[in-house]
Amino acid sequence: MNSDRCRKNRWMLCGGEMRRLLQSRRRPYSSRLQEEEVILSCRVRLARNLAGMRFPDWNDEEGHFAVLDKVVAAVGKSDALSGVSVLGTRDRPADPQELELLHEQHIVSRELIERGRGGALIRCDDPGASIMVNEEDHLRIQVMRPGLDLASAWSLADRIDTSLESELEYAFSPRIGYLTACPSNVGTGLRASLMVNLLGLRLAEDLDAALRALSALRLTVRGVDGEGTDAAGHLFQISNQGTLGEREDEVILTLMDKVGELIRQEHFARRRLMRNAPVIVHDCVARALALLQNARMIASEEAMDYLSALRLGRQLRLVRNLDVARIDALLLGVQPVHLTRRFQLDTADQDQRDRQRADWLRQELADVIFLP
Numbered sequence: 174m175n176s177d178r179c180r181k182n183r184w185m186l187c188g189g190e191m192r193r194l195l196q197s198r199r200r201p202y203s204s205r206l207q208e209e210e211v212i213l214s215c216r217v218r219l220a221r222n223l224a225g226m227r228f229p230d231w232n233d234e235e236g237h238f239a240v241l242d243k244v245v246a247a248v249g250k251s252d253a254l255s256g257v258s259v260l261g262t263r264d265r266p267a268d269p270q271e272l273e274l275l276h277e278q279h280i281v282s283r284e285l286i287e288r289g290r291g292g293a294l295i296r297c298d299d300p301g302a303s304i305m306v307n308e309e310d311h312l313r314i315q316v317m318r319p320g321l322d323l324a325s326a327w328s329l330a331d332r333i334d335t336s337l338e339s340e341l342e343y344a345f346s347p348r349i350g351y352l353t354a355c356p357s358n359v360g361t362g363l364r365a366s367l368m369v370n371l372l373g374l375r376l377a378e379d380l381d382a383a384l385r386a387l388s389a390l391r392l393t394v395r396g397v398d399g400e401g402t403d404a405a406g407h408l409f410q411i412s413n414q415g416t417l418g419e420r421e422d423e424v425i426l427t428l429m430d431k432v433g434e435l436i437r438q439e440h441f442a443r444r445r446l447m448r449n450a451p452v453i454v455h456d457c458v459a460r461a462l463a464l465l466q467n468a469r470m471i472a473s474e475e476a477m478d479y480l481s482a483l484r485l486g487r488q489l490r491l492v493r494n495l496d497v498a499r500i501d502a503l504l505l506g507v508q509p510v511h512l513t514r515r516f517q518l519d520t521a522d523q524d525q526r527d528r529q530r531a532d533w534l535r536q537e538l539a540d541v542i543f544l545p
Contacts, residue, residue, distance in 0.1 A: 210488045211436050213368040213408065213501065214319050216279070217326040217425075219334050220353045220362035221312040224342040228354040229288065229307045237291025237307045238263050244306050245295070247340035253332040254297040261293035261306075270510060270520070277508040279317070279368075284308050302329055309354050310362075312337070321432075323365060323425055331421075349417060360417035365425050367432055372407040372485045373443035376453055383438055384409075390431050391415055406477030406504060411435070447489065458486030459543050465534050466541070470527040476507040476534060483541070493542040503537060 222228060226240055241263075248257055260275075261267035266289075275281040275294065285292045285308040295304040305313040314333050316326040344352040350360040358364070374380040384394050395410045411432060413424050446454050461482035464471075471479075484500045486492045505511060507530055513520050516529050 210497075211369050211371075211439050212321050212432070213370060214279075214317055215321055215323050215326055215367045216315060216317045216365070217323065217330040218313055218315040218364045218366070219330055220310040220351070220358045220364075221314065221334070221337075221341075222344040222352060222354070223311050224344045226311065226344075229291075229309065229311065230354060232291075232307075234291050237288070240311050241291065241293050241306050243341065244304070244312060244337075247337050248295055248304070250340055251333065251336040253329070253336040254295075254302070256298035258296050259293055260296065261290075266290055267293070270514070273510040274514060277510050278505065280315075281305065282308055282313075299329065301326070302333065304333070310358070321367065321429070323429060327365075327421070327425055357414070358416050360415075361419060361421050361424060363416055363421050363424055364412050365428050366410050366412035367428070369409050369411060369432070369435065369439075370407055370481055370484060371409055371435075371439055372457075372481055373439045373446065375407055376457060377442040377446055379438070379442055383435065387411060387431070387435065392428070392431060405474040406481040408477075408481065443485070443489065454485070454489065455491065455545055457482050458489075458491045459545070462486070462492065462538070462541060462543050465538050467535070468531045470524070471531040471534065472527055473508050473512075473530065476530060477504055480504050480507070483538075486543075491544055493544055494540045495538070499537075503534070507534065 223240060223243060226232070227236060229237065229240075232240070241259075241261075245259060248254055260271065269286070272281050272286045272294075276283065276286060280303055281294055282305065285294070285305050288307055291307050293306040295306060297303070299316075301317040303315055305315070314330055314337075316330040316333075318326045346352060351358075351362040353359050353362055371380055371383070374383050387394050391414045393410075393412045393414050395412075396405065396408075411428075413428050415424065443454075461479035465476070465479050465483070480500055480503050483492060483495065484497060484504075487495050487497055487500065506515065509526060512518065512526055512530055512533070516533070518525055518529060
């Protein structure tokens with residue numbers, strides 16, 4: 174399709190060359206361990222639209238299903254996806270609670286949930302790969318990976334995109350690139366993002382300066398649930414701003430370099446605190462553990478803040494009997510829909526959720542010991 178251009182040559186490096194570049198630049202300022210301590214996950218997302226079809230916000234329900242039918246047919250022929258399932262078909266609308274569960278996992282956006290009929294999610298055997306259909310754009314191809322594994326995320330997203338482009342006519346301008354509903358995505362349509370924990374910078378009172386510096390470097394900083402949300406658990410999403418006039422490989426390599434410097438700053442803040450004001454860190458971790466082990470009611474955002482403090486304490490060897498993977502599982506499990514599903518609670522009873530959350534955390538963290 175789109176025979177008037179060669180996308181691979183004009184807009185990006187080939188997959189193998191891209192992977193080699195990413196791997197060679199993987200740790201500009203930090204070790205792999207330091208990366209894992211600060212970066213929880215990464216995501217690559219590509220916005221694409223079908224030529225001759227109205228953007229989702231200007232389309233009607235029948236038009237949404239026409240787009241979905243085309244995309245599902247193309248996915249069925251793709252050699253980059255296997256074990257495909259579709260959530261939100263014409264005959265079987267998506268379960269709202271299932272969508273909310275996926276939203277808490279950062280797989281589905283609030284915009285897709287609000288789309289209702291005609292909005293869909295396509296998933297495959299790879300749990301980190303999915304395609305949102307009829308969100309802000311016709312397709313949002315996305316791949317998530319733990320840590321700073323952008324090379325793997327980009328490789329799969331690119332293969333899915335290339336495979337679908339052989340079956341679909343994408344809306345594309347030879348002069349400016351891929352056409353998208355929002356002008357900020359025109360060009361590559363690429364958003365690469367990282368989920369980071371910046372509690373050290375916050376305790377050192379250097380967080381605002383660090384975030385201003387990221388903004389000056391043309392990076393977008395958002396809360397854990399995206400645009401307009403708070404940084405629950407001291408977690409932030411950091412992504413590129415520019416998509417026009419830039420190649421995909423340049424966008425990702427630039428993001429890695431800039432976030433590498435942020436990792437260095439976060440670890441410097443932690444070391445400075447432990448050297449000059451260890452009582453601040455000790456109090457933060459001890460207070461968090463005491464509250465989690467004794468609270469009788471606790472809200473989700475409060476629980477995430479305290480678990481984030483335990484994550485910092487575990488990495489600084491201030492707590493025993495706790496690993497990072499267990500904390501990360503609790504960070505997801507304390508969120509409202511996950512908690513409701515796990516314990517089959519009344520979705521409308523927030524007090525019940527807060528009590529159950531506190532009970533569960535007391536049980537899960539009963540054996541954790543603070544090491545002053």
